Amino acid sequence: MGPPDAGGHFGSFGGRFVPEALMPACLELDAAFRDAWADPDFVAEYHRTLREFGGRPTPVTYLGRLSERLGLSVYAKREDLAHTGSHKINNVVGQALLTKRMGKTRVIAETGAGQHGVATATAAARLGLACSVYMGEVDTVRQALNVFRMELLGATVVPVTSGSRTLKDAVNEALREWVTCVADTHYCIGSVMGPHPFPWMVREFQSVIGVEAANQLRDFGVTTPDFVVACVGGGSNAAGVFAGFADSSAQLIGVEAAGGSAVGLGVPGVLHGMRSLLLQDDHGQIEEAYSISAGLDYPGIGPEHAYLADQGRARYVAVGDDVVIEALQVLSELEGIIPALETAHAVAWLLRAAGDEIPAGSTVLLNLSGRGDKDVAQVRSILRGES
Amino acid sequence: MTTLDTRLRDLRTRRKALVPYFIGGLTADWTTYVSASILAGADVIEVGVPFSDPMMDGPVIQAGALRALSNNVTLESICHDLSVAAFEVPIVVMTYYNVLHHFGLERSAELLAQSGVAGVIVPDLAIEESTPWHDVATAADVATVLMVAPSSPAERVQRIGELSQGFVYAAARMAVTGRAADVGDASRVVQAVRATCDTPTYVGIGITTADHAREAATLSDGVIVGSALVQRILDGASAQELEGAISTFRRALDGASSEA
Ligand SMILES: Cc1ncc(COP(=O)(O)O)c(C=O)c1O
Numbered sequence: 001m002g003p004p005d006a007g008g009h010f011g012s013f014g015g016r017f018v019p020e021a022l023m024p025a026c027l028e029l030d031a032a033f034r035d036a037w038a039d040p041d042f043v044a045e046y047h048r049t050l051r052e053f054g055g056r057p058t059p060v061t062y063l064g065r066l067s068e069r070l071g072l073s074v075y076a077k078r079e080d081l082a083h084t085g086s087h088k089i090n091n092v093v094g095q096a097l098l099t100k101r102m103g104k105t106r107v108i109a110e111t112g113a114g115q116h117g118v119a120t121a122t123a124a125a126r127l128g129l130a131c132s133v134y135m136g137e138v139d140t141v142r143q144a145l146n147v148f149r150m151e152l153l154g155a156t157v158v159p160v161t162s163g164s165r166t167l168k169d170a171v172n173e174a175l176r177e178w179v180t181c182v183a184d185t186h187y188c189i190g191s192v193m194g195p196h197p198f199p200w201m202v203r204e205f206q207s208v209i210g211v212e213a214a215n216q217l218r219d220f221g222v223t224t225p226d227f228v229v230a231c232v233g234g235g236s237n238a239a240g241v242f243a244g245f246a247d248s249s250a251q252l253i254g255v256e257a258a259g260g261s262a263v264g265l266g267v268p269g270v271l272h273g274m275r276s277l278l279l280q281d282d283h284g285q286i287e288e289a290y291s292i293s294a295g296l297d298y299p300g301i302g303p304e305h306a307y308l309a310d311q312g313r314a315r316y317v318a319v320g321d322d323v324v325i326e327a328l329q330v331l332s333e334l335e336g337i338i339p340a341l342e343t344a345h346a347v348a349w350l351l352r353a354a355g356d357e358i359p360a361g362s363t364v365l366l367n368l369s370g371r372g373d374k375d376v377a378q379v380r381s382i383l384r385g386e387s
Numbered sequence: 388m389t390t391l392d393t394r395l396r397d398l399r400t401r402r403k404a405l406v407p408y409f410i411g412g413l414t415a416d417w418t419t420y421v422s423a424s425i426l427a428g429a430d431v432i433e434v435g436v437p438f439s440d441p442m443m444d445g446p447v448i449q450a451g452a453l454r455a456l457s458n459n460v461t462l463e464s465i466c467h468d469l470s471v472a473a474f475e476v477p478i479v480v481m482t483y484y485n486v487l488h489h490f491g492l493e494r495s496a497e498l499l500a501q502s503g504v505a506g507v508i509v510p511d512l513a514i515e516e517s518t519p520w521h522d523v524a525t526a527a528d529v530a531t532v533l534m535v536a537p538s539s540p541a542e543r544v545q546r547i548g549e550l551s552q553g554f555v556y557a558a559a560r561m562a563v564t565g566r567a568a569d570v571g572d573a574s575r576v577v578q579a580v581r582a583t584c585d586t587p588t589y590v591g592i593g594i595t596t597a598d599h600a601r602e603a604a605t606l607s608d609g610v611i612v613g614s615a616l617v618q619r620i621l622d623g624a625s626a627q628e629l630e631g632a633i634s635t636f637r638r639a640l641d642g643a644s645s646e647a
Contacts, residue, residue: 021536284489
């Protein structure tokens with residue numbers, strides 16, 4: 001997975017589709033990121049912060065009982081053990097450090113489930129940046145505890161009441177707000193999406209997952225896994241883990257939520273500053289995604305994933321809400337790990353594909369993108385038949 | 388030069404341009420509002436083709452766009468209404484890139500041209516990405532109007548000035564569409580454009596009152612008035628009431644012309 005072209009294109013996807021008011025900021029960010037990422041001092045500070053504050057490196061765990069059940073060798077990259085409970089911290093630490101380097105004093109972010117909002121508020125607190133998080137009103141209700149967490153961390157949470165009042169509208173509102181404050185504020189986007197350089201930059205900040213995992217697997221005697229599996233909302237945890245294996249023979253599998261399957265159901269279009277695959281109606285109006293997990297409720301996918309799908313380098317599959325809860329239970333009971341509902345999509349595909357699309361005896365790396373603490377109340381009410 | 392270039396250069400010799408913005412299909416009789424505004428002295432009409440995710444629009448136009456979409460308005464239905472109405476003054480369509488991209492760039496340009504549309508404004512189509520659209524639109528004699536923002540550095544203003552057809556849209560402030568208390572950075576942005584090109588330059592974003600319009604037009608060649616009018620229609624104003632509002636803007640601009 002190399003860099004995009006100078007305009008931020010991965011094949012025909014990506015690019016920069018933003019109002020002129022934001023173009024200078026996108027160009028400035030592109031230059032600042034290139035400069036920082038080539039500066040050994042910046043890179044060292046990023047890794048030091050992730051080590052001392054972010055809980056990296058996260059371990060790789062051999063999932064013995066699950067492996068036995070499925071007739072596979074399954075290893076998990078434990079992003080659930082990173083600070084704030086998911087891979088999101090890798091990206092926000094990078095972007096928050098870059099914000100300071102650019103001399104900006106404030107970050108804004110969008111959030112769906114609240115995971116990226118909490119991670120951004122966390123990094124902002126650590127680095128002394130002001131922080132406002134845009135969150136669809138519907139999601140502020142679904143994830144009320146995360147709203148409170150962000151407030152504890154000193155951030156302001158702005159409920160978004162426009163459109164469908166979920167993640168895509170939170171992105172719209174963050175972009176609109178960014179137009180008004182771009183001089184002193186960085187938009188800390190939460191996934192490998194948006195205008196260039198965001199998809200590339202976020203992938204680079206998340207590639208630590210794949211680079212670490214490739215080394216750690218070698219300690220288990222695994223040179224190349226047969227499959228690398230990750231859930232996909234915007235696609236940042238998937239891009240991060242894929243980055244460690246793109247040049248290997250491993251099959252890369254992204255698992256989308258059936259109701260938000262941009263690769264399965266989407267067509268090329270332009271939204272949120274990028275050209276990618278998007279769920280849309282016959283007239284190019286963006287459709288809402290539906291998923292049991294707020295973090296996968298996004299009608300698009302990062303442009304690099306659209307490109308990898310187009311090239312056949314990665315394959316994207318979808319699983320429905322119905323099998324996700326069971327997958328969460330299986331991993332909890334067999335391995336003592338309660339995964340996030342997003343992550344449970346990847347587990348659900350493993351359960352379905354083992355012995356079929358994944359031949360018996362294969363070695364699989366599962367990216368365990370986050371822990372399920374945030375979801376247990378929702379899962380309890382589903383299991384009790386309350387929702 | 389596109390036809391819109393010729394017409395707006397000619398207009399500049401006569402008076403300051405008044406460009407009201409309407410959301411296509413906001414009401415079933417939306418074109419009667421357009422007719423009323425032409426009677427009251429509008430020179431160019433900007434017609435919004437709604438998109439589900441209008442990144443450059445504030446709450447007023449967002450609400451209008453959602454209402455229009457709930458009436459099943461589409462690019463084709465708006466173009467149909469425009470061909471039937473066959474307005475005398477130039478029509479400039481404002482929409483987001485996905486609407487054109489989805490319908491097909493060439494097909495969109497042809498449909499717009501056939502419907503009598505003289506130009507388009509696509510606020511999320513940065514100059515870096517605009518070539519494919521620009522080429523097919525120019526071939527169909529549909530002008531592509533580009534925006535200059537207060538944040539645009541001199542070299543971008545120059546490039547935008549070279550590429551923009553019909554007029555240059557000078558954004559008065561770092562904000563999305565909406566109502567505002569003053570004309571913001573209009574003077575600085577217009578001067579930056581004037582320094583690099585001779586294309587007529589109209590000020591928009593936040594022009595709310597007749598005083599704003601007069602002030603902005605004294606500096607420039609015209610003004611675009613959006614949210615302030617859409618809000619009136621959302622509040623239930625009749626076409627006649629709207630005609631009154633447009634007349635007020637017209638008088639303000641004619642005052643500005645005589646001062647200038
Ligand atoms: C644990 C977890 N995994 C995955 C995602 C989806 O995001 P992405 O596809 O960018 O990794 C989220 C988003 O909130 C998340 O919280």
